[in-house]
Amino acid sequence: MTFQGLFISFEGIDGAGKSTHIDALAQAFRSQGRAVTLTREPGGTPLAEKLRVLVLNDAMDAMTEALLVFAARRDHLQQLIEPALARGDVVLCDRFTDATFAYQGGGRGFDLKILSFLEQTVQFIRGPEADLIRSPDLTLWFDLAAETAAQRLAGARSPDKFEAEPVEFFRRVSEGYRQRMAACPGRFARIEADQTREAVWLDVLQAVQAKGWLA
Numbered sequence: 001m002t003f004q005g006l007f008i009s010f011e012g013i014d015g016a017g018k019s020t021h022i023d024a025l026a027q028a029f030r031s032q033g034r035a036v037t038l039t040r041e042p043g044g045t046p047l048a049e050k051l052r053v054l055v056l057n058d059a060m061d062a063m064t065e066a067l068l069v070f071a072a073r074r075d076h077l078q079q080l081i082e083p084a085l086a087r088g089d090v091v092l093c094d095r096f097t098d099a100t101f102a103y104q105g106g107g108r109g110f111d112l113k114i115l116s117f118l119e120q121t122v123q124f125i126r127g128p129e130a131d132l133i134r135s136p137d138l139t140l141w142f143d144l145a146a147e148t149a150a151q152r153l154a155g156a157r158s159p160d161k162f163e164a165e166p167v168e169f170f171r172r173v174s175e176g177y178r179q180r181m182a183a184c185p186g187r188f189a190r191i192e193a194d195q196t197r198e199a200v201w202l203d204v205l206q207a208v209q210a211k212g213w214l215a
């Protein structure tokens with residue numbers, strides 16, 4: 001049986017609690033016979049993982065940060081995401097371009113027009129039948145108040161550069177996500193992340209089932 005590739009991204013501020021649900025969704029797809037590629041951004045390929053270390057640890061201005069995450073994304077798309085989608089895999093990606101609009105655009109205040117230009121350029125894919133700008137088929141946005149996320153993160157492992165940002169930064173990041181969803185409501189499902197893990201999981205499952213991708 002051949003399947004059409006599916007591209008699902010997971011977004012939210014640090015501490016929103018995406019990780020366990022990404023693994024659970026992978027399991028749900030596999031139990032229905034689908035091959036799953038689990039990946040993340042920045043990262044997912046050897047080169048992009050090297051860029052990730054720089055982005056998460058080294059001080060740099062917002063444009064440098066944006067260029068590095070888009071460079072990582074280009075490699076990730078070419079080396080991993082496009083081949084997986086062509087095979088018919090379900091690609092579950094922990095963060096994608098919405099994170100750039102939310103963190104570099106919202107959080108750092110970097111120019112959204114330049115980000116849009118980079119998005120159109122980096123994600124341009126020449127297809128066998130038609131060219132396209134690759135973006136997720138569905139984005140699950142784990143929405144959690146910045147204050148609640150900060151409480152969850154407090155006392156956790158030593159924070160990276162972003163996790164160490166103040167709560168106001170994450171309010172702006174959340175606003176960045178809100179704007180991305182408003183611009184593209186059909187692609188997004190907003191998950192209320194301030195619930196029990198079980199309730200969040202049911203919402204995740206429902207969002208995917210609503211697309212007809214899981215029984």
Ligand code: TMP
Nearest residue numbers: 014041042069095096099100103104162
């Ligand atoms: P995470 O894998 O623990 O979520 O860490 C990735 C961090 O990188 C997270 O704080 C969000 C940030 N990030 C950006 O600032 N821009 C991006 O484009 C992406 C994908 C992530």
